[in-house]
Amino acid sequence: MPGDAAIRLVSIYPMLLGTYGDGGNLRVLTMRARLRGLQVEPVELDAGEPVPDGADLYLLGGGEDDAQVAAARALRRDRGLARAVERGAAVFGVCAGYQLLGKEFPGSNGVLEPGLELLDVTTGRLPKRAVGELLAEPVSSSLVELTQPLTGYENHAGGTTLGAGARPLARVRAGVGNGVGQLEGAVQGRIVGTYLHGPGLARNPQLADLLLSWVVGSSLPPLDLPAVDALRAERLAAVKPAKE
Amino acid sequence: MSRTLRRGDGFVIGGRVVLAACPDALVQLLLGRRVAFVSATNGKTTTTKLLAAAMGAAGPVLTNNSGANMPAGLVAALAMPAQRVADDAPVVLEADETYLPGLLRAAPDALLVLGNLSRDQLDRLSEVAMVARRWRATFSAMPGLTAVANADDPHIVWAASVISDVTWVSVGNAWTADSVLCPSCGAILRRDGRDWSCECGFRRPSPSWILDDGAVVDPGGARRELALRLPGRANEANAVMALVAAHALGVPAEIASPAMAPIGSVGGRYQTVTLGGRRVRLLLGKNPAGWAEMFGMLAPAPAPVVIAINARAADGKDPSWLWDVPFENLAGRLVVATGERRHDLAVRLAYAGVEHLTVEDPWAAMPTAIKPSGQPLDAVGTYTAFREMLRRAGGARDAG
Numbered sequence A: 001m002p003g004d005a006a007i008r009l010v011s012i013y014p015m016l017l018g019t020y021g022d023g024g025n026l027r028v029l030t031m032r033a034r035l036r037g038l039q040v041e042p043v044e045l046d047a048g049e050p051v052p053d054g055a056d057l058y059l060l061g062g063g064e065d066d067a068q069v070a071a072a073r074a075l076r077r078d079r080g081l082a083r084a085v086e087r088g089a090a091v092f093g094v095c096a097g098y099q100l101l102g103k104e105f106p107g108s109n110g111v112l113e114p115g116l117e118l119l120d121v122t123t124g125r126l127p128k129r130a131v132g133e134l135l136a137e138p139v140s141s142s143l144v145e146l147t148q149p150l151t152g153y154e155n156h157a158g159g160t161t162l163g164a165g166a167r168p169l170a171r172v173r174a175g176v177g178n179g180v181g182q183l184e185g186a187v188q189g190r191i192v193g194t195y196l197h198g199p200g201l202a203r204n205p206q207l208a209d210l211l212l213s214w215v216v217g218s219s220l221p222p223l224d225l226p227a228v229d230a231l232r233a234e235r236l237a238a239v240k241p242a243k244e
Numbered sequence B: 001m002s003r004t005l006r007r008g009d010g011f012v013i014g015g016r017v018v019l020a021a022c023p024d025a026l027v028q029l030l031l032g033r034r035v036a037f038v039s040a041t042n043g044k045t046t047t048t049k050l051l052a053a054a055m056g057a058a059g060p061v062l063t064n065n066s067g068a069n070m071p072a073g074l075v076a077a078l079a080m081p082a083q084r085v086a087d088d089a090p091v092v093l094e095a096d097e098t099y100l101p102g103l104l105r106a107a108p109d110a111l112l113v114l115g116n117l118s119r120d121q122l123d124r125l126s127e128v129a130m131v132a133r134r135w136r137a138t139f140s141a142m143p144g145l146t147a148v149a150n151a152d153d154p155h156i157v158w159a160a161s162v163i164s165d166v167t168w169v170s171v172g173n174a175w176t177a178d179s180v181l182c183p184s185c186g187a188i189l190r191r192d193g194r195d196w197s198c199e200c201g202f203r204r205p206s207p208s209w210i211l212d213d214g215a216v217v218d219p220g221g222a223r224r225e226l227a228l229r230l231p232g233r234a235n236e237a238n239a240v241m242a243l244v245a246a247h248a249l250g251v252p253a254e255i256a257s258p259a260m261a262p263i264g265s266v267g268g269r270y271q272t273v274t275l276g277g278r279r280v281r282l283l284l285g286k287n288p289a290g291w292a293e294m295f296g297m298l299a300p301a302p303a304p305v306v307i308a309i310n311a312r313a314a315d316g317k318d319p320s321w322l323w324d325v326p327f328e329n330l331a332g333r334l335v336v337a338t339g340e341r342r343h344d345l346a347v348r349l350a351y352a353g354v355e356h357l358t359v360e361d362p363w364a365a366m367p368t369a370i371k372p373s374g375q376p377l378d379a380v381g382t383y384t385a386f387r388e389m390l391r392r393a394g395g396a397r398d399a400g
Helices: A025-034 A065-078 A080-084 A205-216 A228-240 B009-021 B025-030 B042-058 B072-078 B099-105 B129-139 B154-160 B232-248 B254-261 B290-292 B319-324 B343-350 B383-392
Strands: A008-011 A038-045 A057-060 A090-094 A104-106 A112-114 A122-140 A150-162 A170-174 A186-188 A191-194 B035-039 B089-094 B109-113 B144-150 B165-170 B191-194 B196-198 B209-212 B215-217 B223-225 B273-274 B278-284 B304-310 B333-338 B357-360 B377-381
Touching: A008 A025, A025 A038, A025 A057, A025 A205, A025 B089, A025 B154, A025 B319, A065 A080, A065 A112, A104 A150, A104 B273, A122 A228, A122 B215, A150 A191, A170 B144, A191 A205, A228 B254, A228 B304, B009 B025, B009 B072, B009 B191, B025 B072, B025 B099, B025 B377, B035 B042, B035 B099, B035 B232, B042 B089, B042 B196, B042 B254, B072 B089, B072 B099, B099 B129, B099 B223, B099 B254, B109 B154, B109 B232, B144 B154, B144 B232, B165 B232, B215 B232, B223 B383, B232 B290, B278 B383, B304 B383, B319 B343, B343 B357, B377 B383
Parallel strands: A008 A038, A008 A057, A057 A090, A090 A191, A104 A122, B035 B089, B035 B109, B109 B144, B144 B165, B165 B209, B278 B377, B304 B333, B304 B377, B333 B357
Antiparallel strands: A104 A112, A122 A150, A122 A170, A186 A191, B191 B196, B209 B215, B215 B223, B273 B278
8 A cells, every 4th residue: 555545445335235234344444444543435335336446455245145146247247346356455255245256156046146256266055054153263374364263143055165276264163154174264365255244354353454454564553442352252152163 | 932022921832832732723713804914024013003003993903912923922812812802803913024924824815014124133034035025926826915015115015016905105214225126127226215216117106195294194185193102203104004004994094093192102112111220211123224213212412322232033143233223323422232242232332433331231230420310211122132121120011
């Protein structure tokens, strides 16, 4: 990010991809940057609006099947997000927003829909919808800076398989995650996909700060938010990890 | 899961026993009666109560005013009525959105009163578009149905427009985030105030009754002030739905309206109680659409507010929806975050820049920062948190 310019955060179509509270990820990133004295320009794109390709970080959340298909089609036509990724922008996609970054996903009535092919993952249908608390240990070889357990709530019917180009974000300790190989999420360059709602960045501040550090180009000073520590302690205690 | 407020858990269990012995019980109990089913994401308990009151002004009526809105609760309300009524008395029933299609098998000639659909308990209920689709498929196979339906909610219109006899009502819809896409073709809907339309031709039907600034305007253009004791715009919408339903069931507005006006609480909602030695007004806030109507109902800033968040089965187990509520609106007042998921709320409030305290049980010892004033303290709870506050305050006082 050049000099003192503001961090540009773009939430992509929150009216389509915001059914599960993931709009909170934009609020969390904005506040965590501002509390460090950084300038932030958060933008929420209306459904179908062109995606500006000059931003630093793009956010996509969960949504209903029809809305996911509508968002994927608009983004494929628009190409703005793909250009931004080529430029090196970071992307954080959750649930439907994670799936549509991949090669294909099941849309309305289970018909396979092509994704944006920015992430080397393929999503099919799980035999049973995954609903509940999700706890996962970061895979250190994927993101070395990420050391704290990831906690969130999952609610999806997608089973996501990673291709050779993507690395797993984490290993599932409780819940389903990708539903393939006990893995959760995917990382490819500066694109992160996950099934963590909660919202994911509200419950996992280390992940939020990692995304911000990519944008800023350096690590950020610690931020003391006791409410977040209390929530993490309470959620981690509430979930029993499955036996190894 | 028992959802009854008034008569304790045994009430619904009684209904389950009846259903186990006689799976056909609901059909038998409704046989030969005029039946109205009230369903919506928000306001169905209140609308049911208002409609039952309106009908009650003209004669005896059977209703499930306990809020027990799943099959066992309905059977219990009908098999064990609070007082005996004639075999031809009309029935006004609140129906859970997901159970409505199944319940209609017992009353294929019912009048449906359909208010709104929005995101709620997404871990248990379907996504909104799926509920609307299921309703539509059920309704289209039942030619005997009639409906009073909210023209301002595209999902309601999608479901109800397959019914040949619909009275369309415009009561507004403060929350539109779950109806961005056309339910018919999937394109983005155009909106202009209450009006909406799609390029495919699917559009808002012209309403014959309209809620206009605290008054109802009938098809002839006559205006009648609602003068409700219940607070807030959402309850005006509930009252208009009930008023038009009563009209459809043969009870005119001049009888229905005065019967609804004096109702001050519904299953404890809006009731002022004593908790922890304080006068407290109890409010139910269980999803983003409900909260969109809540801010206008709260005592104005700087009045503090207690918010109790649980995430049990009846609340929805994922409180992520707290991030869909613009809690930034509460800046300038102190919030006491309580309930089993108070830490989720505290994080939301911290990022919203709202001053707050996190307290496990404010009713055991109210934080001294909350100073008593002449006005009751507003306390908003999710379904089970609200129920717990009501239980501790001695239960609902509003008679059926």
